[in-house]
Amino acid sequence: MSVKKIAIVGNPNVGKSVLFNILTKQYVNVSNYPGTTVEVSRGKMSINGIEYEVIDTPGMYSFLSITEEEKVARRILFNEKPDIVIHVVDAKNLERMLSLTLQLIEAELPVMLVLNIMDEAQKNGVIIDARILEKELKVPVVEAVSIIGKGIKELKDRIEAYGNRL
Amino acid sequence: MAIDYKGPVEYSIEIAIERICALLNASYFISKRSVALLILQDDKETEEMVVANEGEAVDKIREVVKETKSHFANAITYELALERQAEVKSIVDKAVKIKKESIGTRERLSRLTMNPLTGIPILLFVLYWGLYKFVGQFGAGTVVNFIEGTLFEKYFNPFIANLIIKIVPWEVLQGLFVGEYGIITLGLRYAVALILPIVTFFFIVFSVIEDTGYLPRLAMLIDRTFKKIGLSGRAVIPMVLGFGCATMATMVTRTLPTKRERIIATMLLSLAVPCSAQMGVILALLGGNPKAMLIWAGIVGLIFLFVGYLTSKILPGERPSFYMEVPPLRMPSVSNVITKTFARVKWYFIEILPLFLLASIFIWLGMLLHIFDFIVGLLKTPVELIGLPPEASTAFLFGFFRRDYGAAGLYDLNKHGLLNGTQLVVSCVALTLFLPCIAQFLMNIKERGWKTGLGISVFILFFSFTAAYIVNFILTKFGVIL
Structure with missing residues (x-):
């Protein structure tokens, strides 16, 4: 059986690279500003003995790409045919980011939504009901604070379950 | 759905x-x-x-x-x-339910950084304490003096020199290791005792600034100035990253939406943005001479704006429009700052160490074959034309390949009292503007294509020399004593 591919996509500065670092136990540069990642990084991860290839992509705002690095991210989706697409969003700016989720779902890509930076969202008084969101979008939704490893276990479980369905 | x-x-x-x-x-x-x-x-x-x-x-x-x-x-x-x-x-x-809250301290601070009235003083504060005091005076001054002056010159170098002289019988070969340009006495010393501590301090400050989320706010602050030179505030990030490493920053110009912006940014990065190693040595060189430092900063700043403005006039294309997400201000995580600084220093050191050692070998070979004297002799005329002592030729010859090596060479000259204030400023201006290191030259070509990449380099070669000439002329003419 071939190794399953997971692509991490999302708006700039939502923590894609942090998630990548945690999942693959590698280090790619992480900063607090949009556009730190301009190239694609790849790493390996295994969940209960199943191997996955994880691909970290530069940030994209929309499916319709404007800048060079958005094109890089989209090409990954088109050409690499990932088995799972993890869309990472900044939970406190959900409204601005869901549009890309809708586009990914519309493209019939195997999307999972990660509501990242939940701690800052809660601090800002943003309360998200992940189950309602899941029902509305009909894709798995996981809450996380990836910088401290919160939600990673659940994410891995969901990846495994999602992967088995394919 | x-x-x-x-x-x-x-x-x-x-x-x-x-x-x-x-x-x-x-x-x-x-x-x-x-x-x-x-x-x-x-x-x-x-x-x-x-x-x-x-x-x-x-x-x-x-x-x-x-x-x-x-x-x-x-x-x-x-x-x-x-x-x-x-x-x-x-x-x-x-x-989603949102509980409206009043504006917090963070939001207030965030606004202060973006408002010109308060933002510019904050920027100056960051530059003064972060760069000038911490990197320039403490890192490039105190720490380098200790590692370079005390550890290396007093203990390590004499020890190694004695050792080599004992085990290597031929004088010619001794020179390769411990001569004036020896692998150990010069190459290793430049890399380990000068550049390494300076760059480390710079990267620490840099990582902290990055992780607080200050950069995008800086972008908002100087967006207006940038528009004048044909760039959107978005370009601030690659520019500021250029102070870390212009080569990496050139790659980050990919985040700019128009081709025109990418070319202008590449040009400015190659010309007027000193990378961390250069910046560190320049801070160390001019640290003791605030007047010279101000003149250097003023000249480089002016050139940055002037060339940017000219390029934007010459290059056709759409005007930039600016939108950028401003991430929250955050307390940087100590572990990420350490990991990141370490990763960068390691990457940098691995890249320069062999080059610095290789330079020593080339100089040694060149001296044996008398080519070195010949090339340095060729450079003498242009170097003297911009008012520098002939000894500076070596620094410039190698600055051609690595600006940081050239800068380290200047540091050495200055330590031996061979440069006066005017010469310091002129040589710092020349080296800042000078052709990018080989790595950046290659990156320019990779990102912008042969024609543009090569064009930028040729332009810079002539421009930096001319600018240095003019600066020297003006400073000497008006008898400015620094």
Whole structure:
């Protein structure tokens, strides 16, 4: 059986690279500003003995790409045919980011939504009901604070379950 | 799920999608609906993909796109975005509750950094304490003096020199290791005792600034100035990253939306943005002479604006528009700062150490074959023309390959009292503007193509020399004593 591919996509500065670092136990540069990642990084991860290839992509705002690095991210989706697409969003700016989720779902890509930076969202008084969101979008939704490893276990479980369905 | 796109009934986007989908025969990894939507929005790459896969149907598809567009006053992208946003809103309304809160301290601080009245003093504060005091005086001064002056010159070098002289019988070969330009006494010393501590201190400050989220705020602050020189505030990030490493920053110019901006940014990065190693040594060189430092900063700043302005006038293309997300101000995580600094220092050190050692070998070979004297002799005239002592030729020769090596050479000259204030300023200006290191030269070519990459380099070679000449002329003419 071939190794399953997971692509991490999302708006700039939502923590894609942090998630990548945690999942693959590698280090790619992480900063607090949009556009730190301009190239694609790849790493390996295994969940209960199943191997996955994880691909970290530069940030994209929309499916319709404007800048060079958005094109890089989209090409990954088109050409690499990932088995799972993890869309990472900044939970406190959900409204601005869901549009890309809708586009990914519309493209019939195997999307999972990660509501990242939940701690800052809660601090800002943003309360998200992940189950309602899941029902509305009909894709798995996981809450996380990836910088401290919160939600990673659940994410891995969901990846495994999602992967088995394919 | 799919959003139901509306619009005028007969010519609705939905109908256009249906018609295009019916014309698409090949199989795509993404849904046909998505392909249709992207084509309706004139997406180049998707169009190429469809042209490659569909054959005759392409013309019919183009017809549908044209017809659909003619029924909308606004761009299709805009119409789609509106409807999508409405859909998002209805989902968010169901799943998200927001408790309104008053503006916190963070938000207040964030606004202060972006307001010119308070933002510029904050910027100066960061530059003064972060760069000048911490990197320049403490890192490049106190720490380097200890490692270079005490550890290396007093203990390590004499020890190694004695050792080599004992075990290596030939004087010529001794020179290779411990001579004036020896692998150990010069190459290793430059790399380990000078550049390494300076760069480490710089990267620490840099990582902290990065992780607080200050950079995008800086971008907002200087957006207006940048617009004048044909760049959007977005370009501030690659520019500021250029102070870390211009080569990496050139790669980050990919985040700029227009080709025009990317070229201007590459140009400025190569010319007027000193990288961390240069910056550190320049801070160390001019640290004891605030007047000279101000003149240097003023000249480089002016050149930055002037060349940017000129380039933007010469280059045709759309004016930049600016939008950028401003991430929250955050307390940097100590572990990320350490990991990041370490990763950068390691990457940097691994890159320069062999080069610095190799330089010693080349100089040694060159001296043996008398080529070295010949080349240095050739450079003597231009170097003297900009008012520098002939000894500076070596620094410039190697500054050609690595600006940091050249800068370290100047540091040595200055330590031996061979440069006066004016000469210091002139040589720092020349080295700042000078041709990028080989790595950046290659990156320019990789990112911008042969013609532009080479053109930029040739321009810089002449420009830096001319600028140094003029600076020297003016400073000497007016008898400025620094």
